[in-house]
Amino acid sequence: MPAIDQSGMRRLNTAATLRVLTDASGTLTSADLVAQTRLSRRTIELIVGDLIAQGWVDEADSPAPTTAGRPKKYYRLVADRATVLSVGINPPLVRAVVADLRGREIARAEGPSGTVADTLDSALRLASEALAQANVDPDHLHALVVGLGGTFSPDGVVLTSPVDPEWVGVDVREPFARRFDVPVVVENDTNLSALAARAEGPARGEQTFALLMPGIRVSAGVVINGELHRGFQGAAGELVRLPDLRDANHRGLLAQISSPDERERVDARAHLRRAIDGDPAVREDARAFFDAVARVVAVLGWVIAPPVIVLVGGFEGLEDGTLALLRDALSTMDAPDIDIRVAALTPDFPVRGGIQLALDIAGATIFDPRR
CATH class of the missing domain: 3.30.420.40 (ATPase, nucleotide binding domain)
Incomplete structure (x- = not known):
C-alpha cells in the first residue's frame, strides 16, 4: 500500500477549512468547523493555528455572553487577507473597485473615459488609486478582471467593439498584467452583468x-x-x-x-x-x-x-x-x-460581476490544496 502523503493531506484539509470560514456569514467555533469539515478537533486546532499565524483567520469575541465553564473560542475569516480588483470600462465612466474575499467593496475610484489610449491610461491609474485607497498589502491582490463591450481573444485583444471601432486590435490585458502581478482576465461587460445578476440581482x-x-x-x-x-x-x-x-x-x-x-x-x-x-x-x-x-x-x-x-x-x-x-x-x-x-x-452591474469572476479566479488558487 502506498504511503499517505501527509503534507498533501494537510494542504487539502487546510483548504477545506478556509473555504468553510469564507462561506460563513459570521464567526465559527471549533465545534462548527469540526462538524462542517468532518475533521478531528485536534486537526482543526492545528489548522486554525496555522491560519492565524498566516493572517487568514483571527479570534473573535463571543457573539453572546458566556456561561460557566470553559469559554468557547470563536474564529472569523480576515476577509481582506485576499483581495480582487474589478475594472469597468463603460463610457462615459471608468470604474475600479477593490473587494475582499467575500465580495465586499473596500475601495473604489472613478473617472471619465476619452480616447482609447486615454481610457486605458485612466483605467490603469484608477486601478492603482483604488488599491491605494484600500490600504491593503499589494501582495494580497489575487486577481484582476477588466470588463468592456465587445469580443476578445483568449489573451485579451479586442476582436470586435460595439462602442468604438478604434478598440479593435487593442491588447487590453497586457498593460494590466505588466503593472499588476496577478492573473488578468478581459471579459464582455454584459457577461459580467449576468454574473452580478446571479450573485446579487434578479437571477x-x-x-x-x-x-x-x-x-x-x-x-x-x-x-x-x-x-x-x-x-x-x-x-x-x-x-x-x-x-x-x-x-x-x-x-x-x-x-x-x-x-x-x-x-x-x-x-x-x-x-x-x-x-x-x-x-x-x-x-x-x-x-x-x-x-x-x-x-x-x-x-x-x-x-x-x-x-x-x-x-x-x-x-x-x-x-x-x-x-x-x-x-x-x-x-x-x-x-x-x-x-x-x-x-x-x-452602471455598477459589470464591475460587480467582475468582482464575482475575479473571486472565482482567486479561489482556484486560494482554495487549491496544492498551494
Whole structure:
C-alpha cells in the first residue's frame, strides 16, 4: 500500500477549512468547523493555528455572553487577507473597485473615459488609486478582471467593439498584467452583468438563465449550469452583430433604455412611461421596440431554452408595465413559456460581476490544496 502523503493531506484539509470560514456569514467555533469539515478537533486546532499565524483567520469575541465553564473560542475569516480588483470600462465612466474575499467593496475610484489610449491610461491609474485607497498589502491582490463591450481573444485583444471601432486590435490585458502581478482576465461587460445578476440581482441563485440588454447594443449574457457560455471567440450573446435585430432596436428613443449615459436612460424611461400609460403618440414606437425585443426573447427561448430570461435596462419603477408590453408582443409569436423578469440595470452591474469572476479566479488558487 502506498504511503499517505501527509503534507498533501494537510494542504487539502487546510483548504477545506478556509473555504468553510469564507462561506460563513459570521464567526465559527471549533465545534462548527469540526462538524462542517468532518475533521478531528485536534486537526482543526492545528489548522486554525496555522491560519492565524498566516493572517487568514483571527479570534473573535463571543457573539453572546458566556456561561460557566470553559469559554468557547470563536474564529472569523480576515476577509481582506485576499483581495480582487474589478475594472469597468463603460463610457462615459471608468470604474475600479477593490473587494475582499467575500465580495465586499473596500475601495473604489472613478473617472471619465476619452480616447482609447486615454481610457486605458485612466483605467490603469484608477486601478492603482483604488488599491491605494484600500490600504491593503499589494501582495494580497489575487486577481484582476477588466470588463468592456465587445469580443476578445483568449489573451485579451479586442476582436470586435460595439462602442468604438478604434478598440479593435487593442491588447487590453497586457498593460494590466505588466503593472499588476496577478492573473488578468478581459471579459464582455454584459457577461459580467449576468454574473452580478446571479450573485446579487434578479437571477440570484439561478444555475441557467439569459440576461438580455435591449437597445442600441442588443447583447445577452448566458449562464449555463453556473458557468458563463462564451461561445466561439467569446461572441455568444453579441446579438448586435445581427443587422436586422440591430436596426430594429436602433429605432426610436426607447433604444437608449440601456445606454451607459444616465441622461439618455432618463429620457428613454420617460418615453417608456408614456407608452405604458397608453399615450397614442408613442404607441408605434413602443410596439416596434418590443416586437424586436420579443423576437430576441423567442430566439433565446428556442435556441438556448433557459428557464429564466432577465430583461435589464433603465426600467426603474416601470418593471411591471414593461413586462406587460413585452408579453403583449410575445403573444403574437410562437415563443416558449419562460419565466421573464424585468429589472433595472445599474452602471455598477459589470464591475460587480467582475468582482464575482475575479473571486472565482482567486479561489482556484486560494482554495487549491496544492498551494
